[in-house]
Amino acid sequence: MPRFLPFTLLLALAACHSGAPAANAPADGEEAAVKPRAVVTVGTVQRDTVADVLxxxxxxxxxxxxxxxxxxxGYLLAPVPVPxxxxxAGQTVFTLQTKESRVLHLDKLTGDPRLRFSGIIRIKAGQAGVLATVDKLAGDYVQDGEQLALSYDRARxxxxxxxxxxQLRYVRVGQPCRIHLPDGRILPGxxxxxLATADAALQTQRYTVRPTGPVPELxxxxxxxxxxxxxxxRLTPTLPRAAVLSxxxxxxxxxxxxxxxxxxAKVPVRVGAQQADRIEIQSPTFGPQDRILLSGNYGLDDTAAVKVERRTVEK
Structure with a gap:
């Protein structure tokens, strides 16, 4: 018996230490308290006037x-217009001298009243417009029918x-539209x-759209x-674009x-028309008491822990 006493004491001490809780082990409540929470802002669904836009x-x-x-x-005489x-309409744009007139100097013969042809031909504009291109310079020799310039009518x-x-069922002649320029300006049109033709490869039909107000130089x-x-x-419930995830x-x-x-918590929704900063929420129906995350919502799991920074009231 005396030889087994030290071994029995060691077993008793080991059992006591294994059953005692660690002094520095955190409790369950403390571990939950240190979990990080996403900082979010919230708002409610608002009713706005939207339209389905093509x-x-x-x-x-x-x-x-x-x-x-x-x-x-003949030869073109100065001055020559510039692009x-x-x-x-009817304005003289180019002056042309025939090669015979240049050789015989008919433009300088003024003594004989019977000489009615001076060899100076004036080319006039058929319509009012702006010269898009000028293809010849003063002194150039040109052939009959050769293009000298191209003008376009700003009114058209x-x-x-x-x-x-x-999408043809959504487009009709006389339909109002909005023209978005690259610099951010919007023109009514x-x-x-x-046109009664379609592109065989792209399967598109061509329309012309004209601005209905003042037109800038484009x-x-x-x-x-x-x-x-x-x-x-129509008037429909909407949320900011950042509040809807996909x-x-x-x-x-x-x-x-x-x-x-x-x-x-994560709530699936069905969206409708989308505008620049708002999205239509077709279902489910949210009430004024439902608080929706507007920011800080990206990447959150279902039933995620969050911290509301402020409550945003939509106007």
Missing amino acids: RLSALSAYPAKDVLRATTT GQRVA FGFVLDVPVT RVAEV PENLAVQIDLDRTAP DETQTQFWVMRLLNDSTA
């Missing part, structure tokens, strides 16, 4: 162009819009004409965006709603 690309164009051509063979110069300025055939072939309303404006394919959408002051 946005398409278009190019600026001057469809009514006037080609100024030489009416005979960008405005011309009036517009935009060429190619509409996919799948209207669908003016439709070049040809400027890429713009044109908005056409698919539906009439998957990578943008086929599933959801928002994060507060269950209490420290927990947010």
Whole structure:
């Protein structure tokens, strides 16, 4: 018996130490308290006037162009116009001297009243416009029918819009639209004409759109965006764009709603029309008491711990 006593004491001491709680082990409540919480802002669903918008690309164009051509063979006399110069209908734009007149100096013979032909030909503009290109210089020798300049009519300025055939039911002649310029300006416009041809490869039909208000100085072939309303404006619940989350394919959408002051849950939603900063929420129906996360919601799991920084009241 005495030889087994030390071994028994060691077993007793080991049992006592294994059953005693560690002095520095944190309690369950303390471990939960140190978990990080996302700082978020919240708001409520608001009712705004929205419309389902069809946005398409278009190019600026001057469809009514006037080609100024030489009416005979000869030499161009100074002065010669420059690109960008405005011309009036019937205004002399180029002066042409025939090669016979230059050789015989007919333009300087003034003594004989029977000599009615001086060899000076004046080429006039057929319509008012602005010279887009000037192809010849003073002193150049030109052939009969050769192009001298190209002018365009600013009054016929517009935009060429190619509409996919799948969207033709949303576009009609006379329909109002909004023209978004690259610098952020928005011009009111209207669908003016439709061409009775379609692109066989792209399956698009061409329309022309013209501004209905003052038109700034714009070049040809400027890429713009044109908005056409698919539906009439209506009053509907909306949320800020940042409040609505989606998957990578943008086929599933959801928002994060507060269950209490420290927990947010994931709620699937069905979205409708999307504007620049607001998105229509078609379902479910949220009440004025439902608090939706507006920021800090990205990457949160379902029933995530959050900390409300402030409550944002939507106007």
